[in-house]
Every structure is written in structure tokens, then in C-alpha cells.
Amino acid sequence: MTSFTKIKKNFTLIVLQKLIIVSFLISILSAFLAISLKRTTEYLEGVFFLKAANNTIYMFVFPIVGLLIIHFLREYLFKKKQNKGITEIFDATKSKNKSLPIYKIPSHFVNGLFTVAFGGSTGIEVSTVVSTAAIGAASHRKENVFRNYKTELICVGITAGITILFSSPIAGILFSMEVIAKKTNKIFFLTNIIALTIASALLLLLNEEPLFNVTITSWHFYAIPYFILLGILAGINSVFLTKMVLFFKSQFGKITNGYYKIILGASILSLALFTFPQLYGDGYHAMKDLFLTPNPIATLGLIVTFIGILILKTIVTSATLASGGDGGVFAPSLFIGAFLGLLLAAVLNTFFHVNVIPINFMIIGMAAVLSASIHAPFTALFLVCGMVNDYTLFLPILMVCLIAKYTSKMIFPFTVYNYSLAGK
Structure with a gap:
């Protein structure tokens, strides 16, 4: 084995070790962000909906209050920067020059929470996907060696987030494959298996119940x-x-x-x-x-x-x-x-x-x-x-x-x- 081959092999191992470590970190942060957004939204939505069900005037008050809060946050805290949803992730993965800025984490977290809690007829899934993707995107800006793995690391955050939201590790990695990455490689599977493992462990640790408690007997x-x-x-x-x-x-x-x-x-x-x-x-x-x-x-x-x-x-x-x-x-x-x-x-x-x-x-x-x-x-x-x-x-x-x-x-x-x- 030549000295050049040894250097190349050692460099590959170092990069692999770094990818494993950063995947663990992204997975943990994304999983905790997802569970925090999920439980906070469930609690506030439940409280506000009960209030509105008992007094229908709140059905007219809550939506405009929620949209106004989001508007003011966007205008004065996030400096008039718009949230474009999953399209932002596509832009980041398709272009070498574009990425997901750090502010997307609090922006989507807060806006998704206020939208649903105040009656907005949508869900927190896209808010979770983009904010966890932004966690993954942050890593490639810190280390030059990660620039070639931007899509894989973005998908790590998404896999962890979707796994937490729907209590389904397979759905987490499949969403990253079918919707975001479109194509896969060994690094994708290595990093995203870490993500679904960490997220699944958190679900077990917190005894997270399935969203719907139903009994299915058979089909004909x-x-x-x-x-x-x-x-x-x-x-x-x-x-x-x-x-x-x-x-x-x-x-x-x-x-x-x-x-x-x-x-x-x-x-x-x-x-x-x-x-x-x-x-x-x-x-x-x-x-x-x-x-x-x-x-x-x-x-x-x-x-x-x-x-x-x-x-x-x-x-x-x-x-x-x-x-x-x-x-x-x-x-x-x-x-x-x-x-x-x-x-x-x-x-x-x-x-x-x-x-x-x-x-x-x-x-x-x-x-x-x-x-x-x-x-x-x-x-x-x-x-x-x-x-x-x-x-x-x-x-x-x-x-x-x-x-x-x-x-x-x-x-x-x-x-x-x-x-x-x-x-x-």
C-alpha cells in the first residue's frame, strides 16, 4: 500500500467518524425539537379549542390573533423573511450556494406553534421538517468536509423529526428518501439510520403513545x-x-x-x-x-x-x-x-x-x-x-x-x- 493510499484511507476514516458524530448530534437536537413542538402544540391547541368550543366568540378571535402574532414576529424579529416551507429544503439541496439559515429553526418552530394553536387549519409537520432540516444544514457550514454531504445531513434532521411526530421510524427515513433526497447512497443510510435509532429511543424513553388508539380486526x-x-x-x-x-x-x-x-x-x-x-x-x-x-x-x-x-x-x-x-x-x-x-x-x-x-x-x-x-x-x-x-x-x-x-x-x-x- 502506497503512502498516498494510506493517507487517503485515513482521511476517509476521519471523515466517516466525523459524520457519525455529527449525525448523533443532529439527531438528538432534532428529536428534542420535534417532541417539544409536538407536545407544546398539542397542549395549547387543546386548551384554546376547549375555550373556543365553550364560547364561540373565540372562533373569531383566535385566528386573527394567531395570524397577527406570526405577522409581527416575521416583520420585527425575523426581519421580513418569508417561510416557504419544504421548497426551501429543495433549494438548499439542489444548489451548492444556498442553504437553510439558522433563523429557520425558531422561525418555523414558533410560527407553526402559533398557527395550529390559534386554529389555523393545518399541521406542524412542515414546520418540524424545515426546522430540523435547518439543524442538519448548520453542520456543513461548520466543517468543510461536510459540504459534500449536505443533503444527507439535512435528511438526518428530517428523519428524526418525522419519526418523533408520527411514532414511525420507517416513515421518517422513507420521507427523506421519497420526497427530499430522491436518491440514496451508503452515507445516506448510515447517517439516517442513526437518526431513526436516536428518535426511536427517545419515543421509548418518553413512552410516547400512538396518535390514534384504534382496534383493527381484519379486512376482506x-x-x-x-x-x-x-x-x-x-x-x-x-x-x-x-x-x-x-x-x-x-x-x-x-x-x-x-x-x-x-x-x-x-x-x-x-x-x-x-x-x-x-x-x-x-x-x-x-x-x-x-x-x-x-x-x-x-x-x-x-x-x-x-x-x-x-x-x-x-x-x-x-x-x-x-x-x-x-x-x-x-x-x-x-x-x-x-x-x-x-x-x-x-x-x-x-x-x-x-x-x-x-x-x-x-x-x-x-x-x-x-x-x-x-x-x-x-x-x-x-x-x-x-x-x-x-x-x-x-x-x-x-x-x-x-x-x-x-x-x-x-x-x-x-x-x-x-x-x-x-x-x-
Whole structure:
């Protein structure tokens, strides 16, 4: 072995050791950030929603207060710098010159918290993803040897964050692979396995419970045609969500006065919350109640209510994001999928007497709409299975997620994340 080969080998080992150490640090920081944001948001959202449920005047007060707080923070603390969500991560990973600045950590953390806690109809998932990605991005600015591994280290933070949010290590690394990195290598797997291990250990240490406590007994082959129908409907609904978000952002972008945006967005949100309190915040509280509905009858009132919720959820999510709220389409997609699945099951059982299992349709619907919204079927599969801590529906979820994704791509080939990257 020549001296040059020895030097090269030693240098490679040193870089590898440094990558392992920095991956541990990024994973720990990202995991604690995610659990802090998750638990703080859950607590405040619960307190504020209870207050608003008991006194509906707060349904009109909270949204405008939340959006104003975010506006003032952006104007005076973060120096008028806009949060663009996951698009910022794509910009950082695609360009050698761009990165995620440190201020993205507190900016997305605080803005995501205030958006959801004060009733903004979105979730903290994108806030968590960008802030943890910023932790990963910070490392490559400290050490020149990490510059070639910027994407891998950004994904380390994201993997840890998603693992914590949804109690699913596999969903964490799959999201990094399917949505962010697009391609992988040995360094990616080494660093991101460290991330999911650290995050999983924290979940065990804190005895973190699955988000939804449900009991799934079985599924039947005769339901497959109806699952396929659910997949097609999920794909159509996801396109409606995507196009509505893009439309609202385009129209609100024409409003130059920030306060007018806030007033308009808060007005739309407040009226919707007053009509359907289920739309408050991330909507997980409404989904938990929905799981307690064993076998609803598809009365005219139920059908009209569910259709109204499905349409308004898309509108208020779009209005929240367009008027300055922080978040993305994760929680809205899960919410839409749950209501869509239960509505379809109720209609099938009431009018066609096919005897499908409603809870199965809710869970599959959640995964299907998410898969179609972000074009990541495997992430959606493991994420939803992690949320209910049950893999009984693994095969039908996989099938429906793929159907939903390709249905949505046939209608509209973009997501809210890659639309601007395509030059649209």
C-alpha cells in the first residue's frame, strides 16, 4: 500500500467518524425539537379549542390573533423573511450556494406553534421538517468536509423529526428518501439510520403513545373493488387540495397589504370554524372522535355535513397558508382522508349493503390522500400504520396509496412542494 493510499484511507476514516458524530448530534437536537413542538402544540391547541368550543366568540378571535402574532414576529424579529416551507429544503439541496439559515429553526418552530394553536387549519409537520432540516444544514457550514454531504445531513434532521411526530421510524427515513433526497447512497443510510435509532429511543424513553388508539380486526377480499374506488376518490380530492392551495397563494399574493391578507384569511377561517368546529387546528381531535363512530348511517344530514367538511377543509387550509400561516398538507390530507373514507363506507353500507368495515376505510383513506398529495406512497403507508400502531391493513393501504398517487398524477402531475420547482 502506497503512502498516498494510506493517507487517503485515513482521511476517509476521519471523515466517516466525523459524520457519525455529527449525525448523533443532529439527531438528538432534532428529536428534542420535534417532541417539544409536538407536545407544546398539542397542549395549547387543546386548551384554546376547549375555550373556543365553550364560547364561540373565540372562533373569531383566535385566528386573527394567531395570524397577527406570526405577522409581527416575521416583520420585527425575523426581519421580513418569508417561510416557504419544504421548497426551501429543495433549494438548499439542489444548489451548492444556498442553504437553510439558522433563523429557520425558531422561525418555523414558533410560527407553526402559533398557527395550529390559534386554529389555523393545518399541521406542524412542515414546520418540524424545515426546522430540523435547518439543524442538519448548520453542520456543513461548520466543517468543510461536510459540504459534500449536505443533503444527507439535512435528511438526518428530517428523519428524526418525522419519526418523533408520527411514532414511525420507517416513515421518517422513507420521507427523506421519497420526497427530499430522491436518491440514496451508503452515507445516506448510515447517517439516517442513526437518526431513526436516536428518535426511536427517545419515543421509548418518553413512552410516547400512538396518535390514534384504534382496534383493527381484519379486512376482506370482497372489499378490494371498494378500496380501489376509495383510491380514485382520494387522488381526486388530493388534486383539489393541491390546486386550491396554489390558487389561494396566487390570489393572496396579489394583495400587497399584509394586514388585508390577515383579515381576509382570518375571516374565511373563522366563519368555517364557527360552522364546523372540527376544522380547528390540525383536526386530530375531530379524527379521534370520528374513530369512535362504529358504523354510521348515511343520512342526508350526514352526507351533507361530511361533504361540507371536506370542501371547507381544503378552503380553510389554503386560506391559512396563503394569509401567512405556517404549515403544509400533511395533517389536512390525513383529515380529508379520514372523513372521505368514513363517508364512502357509510354510503356503501347504507345504500348498497356491502358490509364494509368503516374504520378500515378511514385509515386507508388517510394514507391514500396523503400519498396522492405528496406523491410518496411508502411514506404514507408506514406513517399511517405508525399513527395507529397496527399493520393489519398493510397490503390494502399499499395498493390504495399507489392507486391514489397515480390517479392524482394523471390529473395534475405536481404537488404543492414541487409546483414552483417545475417553473410554474
